[in-house]
Amino acid sequence: MPDAGAGGNDTDGQDLGVRLRELRKMYGLSQRELAKRAGVTNGTISLIEQSRISPSIGSLKKVLGGFPISIADFLTLDMSPRAKVFYQAKDLREIAGGDVSFRLVGRDTRDRAIQMMHERYVPGADTGEEMLSHAGEECGIVISGVLELTVGGESRRLVPGDAYYFNSRLPHRFQNPGTVDCVVVSACTPPSF
Amino acid sequence: MPDAGAGGNDTDGQDLGVRLRELRKMYGLSQRELAKRAGVTNGTISLIEQSRISPSIGSLKKVLGGFPISIADFLTLDMSPRAKVFYQAKDLREIAGGDVSFRLVGRDTRDRAIQMMHERYVPGADTGEEMLSHAGEECGIVISGVLELTVGGESRRLVPGDAYYFNSRLPHRFQNPGTVDCVVVSACTPPSF
């Protein structure tokens, strides 16, 4: 009887099986539905979710092929229920070390992997509502103008100095409801847009 | 005889085996040395590197435990021989889409995961030479002052407008050789510092 000793429960990161189960339920799929998509059997899904086996890379890749997320993104996925999304200007953290000082968005920056850009939204700009695409995180600071941001159903109007941080898997939408350009310094993971 | 069909060669990303081999050689280890560190046998390493088997998550985790890199970082690792490191100011790419326009550092931004900060180096500042730590990427733009940057033995003096992009596994060092503060907008992956 294969125990959890060999590789059943992850020693360093989270439990792989539990995360798969959560991810599957987030997509509202049954084990059999996912199995069919992924090209494996339902039993395999069950065993993995129970952490009774340590799937091969090939199998895990097949399974994760069932929904739009890469294997690396899955392994680094943060399953915390509801991370902070919106930040007031005063929430921006000012860090001052010995010789080096800097400002950064968000408080707990560990386990985050992002890329920053300098964006400009003309009045009336709208990115639409799509894009669950493959995982990733997005954050940014409003420099000038007004930005209407909708994330996972929750909507906010951000003014200069305000910032945001959310997981790209959540449906999101950017709009400029104002009459002047909206400048945002933003950042996101690989696929960008 | 197990063929490469089941999961030997990766269908989407790069070849996992080749990457492991390259990574191992970058650290100057033999298969047996790595096997001993990782707690597996040399044969396993050989088979994986030849892509004749698709290792289990547990095994791959053990193997990668041999050197300081996480499994997720390994899977997203860019193995291109010598990616561009230094960028002239004119090399910064200005992207202008329909409603959105932005400037970003580096040309091929796919498969990059970074986080940006606003740094200030006082005259004489020096980060030292350590920090291979766990993987990651670093990039940045010099805003004002002069930044002396050494990456993998190669050294450059960057002035305002210049930028850099390199893999954190390479030994690197930041210095301010000037008499005034040096301001840099930089970005890097999780561990930050």
Next chain:
DNA sequence: AACGGCCGTTTAGTATTCTAGACAAATGGC
């Protein structure tokens, strides 16, 4: 040449994963 040592590869056997199918519990119609 012959030896010892280290290298990557390969092979036979064991351990594990994965499949196909059966099982019990929960759900929804009628």
Next chain:
DNA sequence: GCCATTTGTCTAGAATACTAAACGGCCGTT
């Protein structure tokens, strides 16, 4: 209540990963 579906779990057998030990190749020394 009863049937039909669907759910997650479990079991026997096939397929695969992993181990332990060998093999041939290469280099430096004697």
